[in-house]
Amino acid sequence: MSAVVAVPRRLQFAIDKLGVLIAAIATVASFLPFAAFRANRIVLGESKSIFAALPAWEATLLVLALFAAIAIALFRTPTLWRLWTSLVVLAILFIAVGHAASFLTPEGDRIARVSPGAGFWLLIFAFALLAADAIARLKLRPWTRIGALVGVAIFFAVLLGSGTLNDLSILREYFNRGDTFWREAQTHLALALGSLAAATVAGIPIGILCHRSDALRAPVLNVLNAIQTVPSIALFGLLIAPLAWVAANIPSASALGISGIGAAPAMVALFAYSLLPVVANTVVGLDNVPPAANDAAKGMGMTDRQRLLTVEFPLAFPVILTGIRIVLVQNIGLATIAALIGGGGFGVFVFQGVGQTAMDLVLLGAVPTVALAFAAAVVLDSIVEMVSPKDMRRD
Amino acid sequence: MSIGLIIRLVVLALLVAFIVTPESFAFVFQPLTRNGQPAIYTQNSLLNLTLSHLTIVAIATIAATLVAVGLAILVTRPFGAEFLPLSRSIANIGQTFPPVAVLALAVPVLGFGTAPTLVALFLYGLLPIFENALTGLTTLPPTVTEAARGVGMTDRQRLLDVELPLATPVILAGIRLSVVISVATATIGSTVAASTLGEVIIAGLLSNNLAFVAQGGLVVGVMAVLIYDALSALERILMARTGQRREIS
Numbered sequence: 001m002s003a004v005v006a007v008p009r010r011l012q013f014a015i016d017k018l019g020v021l022i023a024a025i026a027t028v029a030s031f032l033p034f035a036a037f038r039a040n041r042i043v044l045g046e047s048k049s050i051f052a053a054l055p056a057w058e059a060t061l062l063v064l065a066l067f068a069a070i071a072i073a074l075f076r077t078p079t080l081w082r083l084w085t086s087l088v089v090l091a092i093l094f095i096a097v098g099h100a101a102s103f104l105t106p107e108g109d110r111i112a113r114v115s116p117g118a119g120f121w122l123l124i125f126a127f128a129l130l131a132a133d134a135i136a137r138l139k140l141r142p143w144t145r146i147g148a149l150v151g152v153a154i155f156f157a158v159l160l161g162s163g164t165l166n167d168l169s170i171l172r173e174y175f176n177r178g179d180t181f182w183r184e185a186q187t188h189l190a191l192a193l194g195s196l197a198a199a200t201v202a203g204i205p206i207g208i209l210c211h212r213s214d215a216l217r218a219p220v221l222n223v224l225n226a227i228q229t230v231p232s233i234a235l236f237g238l239l240i241a242p243l244a245w246v247a248a249n250i251p252s253a254s255a256l257g258i259s260g261i262g263a264a265p266a267m268v269a270l271f272a273y274s275l276l277p278v279v280a281n282t283v284v285g286l287d288n289v290p291p292a293a294n295d296a297a298k299g300m301g302m303t304d305r306q307r308l309l310t311v312e313f314p315l316a317f318p319v320i321l322t323g324i325r326i327v328l329v330q331n332i333g334l335a336t337i338a339a340l341i342g343g344g345g346f347g348v349f350v351f352q353g354v355g356q357t358a359m360d361l362v363l364l365g366a367v368p369t370v371a372l373a374f375a376a377a378v379v380l381d382s383i384v385e386m387v388s389p390k391d392m393r394r395d
Numbered sequence: 396m397s398i399g400l401i402i403r404l405v406v407l408a409l410l411v412a413f414i415v416t417p418e419s420f421a422f423v424f425q426p427l428t429r430n431g432q433p434a435i436y437t438q439n440s441l442l443n444l445t446l447s448h449l450t451i452v453a454i455a456t457i458a459a460t461l462v463a464v465g466l467a468i469l470v471t472r473p474f475g476a477e478f479l480p481l482s483r484s485i486a487n488i489g490q491t492f493p494p495v496a497v498l499a500l501a502v503p504v505l506g507f508g509t510a511p512t513l514v515a516l517f518l519y520g521l522l523p524i525f526e527n528a529l530t531g532l533t534t535l536p537p538t539v540t541e542a543a544r545g546v547g548m549t550d551r552q553r554l555l556d557v558e559l560p561l562a563t564p565v566i567l568a569g570i571r572l573s574v575v576i577s578v579a580t581a582t583i584g585s586t587v588a589a590s591t592l593g594e595v596i597i598a599g600l601l602s603n604n605l606a607f608v609a610q611g612g613l614v615v616g617v618m619a620v621l622i623y624d625a626l627s628a629l630e631r632i633l634m635a636r637t638g639q640r641r642e643i644s
Contacts, residue, residue, distance in 0.1 A: 231579030333493025
């Protein structure tokens, strides 16, 4: 009996290597400034430690929570504990930084800015690592992953709705330009999704053609590859001249909203970038259809068209969907650059912020972009896993 | 010499000629200007901008390669095995971050200039190289690693003489991806005052001069395609030399 008890006891106090790393980062981060206070938007900030940024009792609670979480990370604890610990600590950190902003802002002051400090970001990073590690080890099912994403989204919706974060500088920037924000959000989504839809409609037939004709395959894929290699801003720029010409010389074009600068070149460029992943994955997906399935379909007397629609396409679908996932994540990021040619989108805030050295404004553009790309990746990865046959799934 | 090679050499020669003496190509860009705007960007020499652009990309890529391959070796050894699942998901999640966001977020920490661009290129460049190095080191044919162990090679010998050489083509594919992204992100770096070819495009966009936009875009675009092409060729040679025929994404 005693031997059986001794083994788990020794395991319980075993140190986790990743835990050491997380504990080190979190400990260092606790001594770095938790928030930065600025008397107005442009001046340099004063750093505030956890105890200077929060009322004493809240700061004490936060530090105790961090201690407990670091201990759980440091020792080999059950994976589910680690996941919940990291999620709870992350939630506490977001609430605490909102409270810090309210605590540091003088009553009624609309000019002072409080932004999260390096310590806050490092703590978020440390516990996001812990969460990511736990999630990777748990190998969650697709629906659980989507559910978790919805849960996180609801948490932030409630947090933002409750006004806890209202005194943070990024939300101050948001309140200054609420209407613009949602308009740019719409433009951003329209650019990313519109070009994706167009590329899917055009790309899948091109892919089918390339799969069936060897003469077409290499040239088409090489050209699409070359387009993908051209840096986005260069491609946007190179499209301005031809589109300006179209707008000036074809009467109905400018009525349709086509012009040299603005959304039109951005849309065309994003479409061009999206073609390669869609076409290439369609070709690979169709190539991977087992010959036996095709032979069986032929033997049953299916026509070419029936075989394509009922056998080849369904079998190739997961691979095509992977191509669409790549395009969506890539386009959400690339649409940011459309702002440089007057195409709108979240990039407007990023580049305005860079121009005015206003970090908060940069964040107002960058945070939604990153969140959208991340959410798109989680959702589409889950869907790809759901539609893949069992033996094709990763691990 | 094949036709493909001749075309590439001609394009390269044209690119170099344009970068060295842009004025002699002024007639090409003249039709794009309006109201007597200059046809060629002269505030900064195109040669200097190109060299600085390439230097930034080279430094960032070399640093990213060293760190990424080092980390990949670490997490594929027994000592670092605990970090393997996490590093896979970091490489995966990290690539959903748009490079522009990484660049813009580096500015507040490092100020304007070349430094934030360099750091953003380095950080973002790590991910594809790391991911491919992981793939390369974890998908070696078991028969080969078993044979290496069987002939009595030490861990170190196995890594240096067997695993790394076999993984090199896959790692190189990651480097190629990383270089292409770096060339593009460095172009945007000029919005945070790094001296790169993006400067020409941005100047054109600000002054509404299509000639500047077109020449900047062409130089960056052609350069990116040629670099990509050269690295793909290098990969094929290495693949042939190690006798592998693996699909590279």
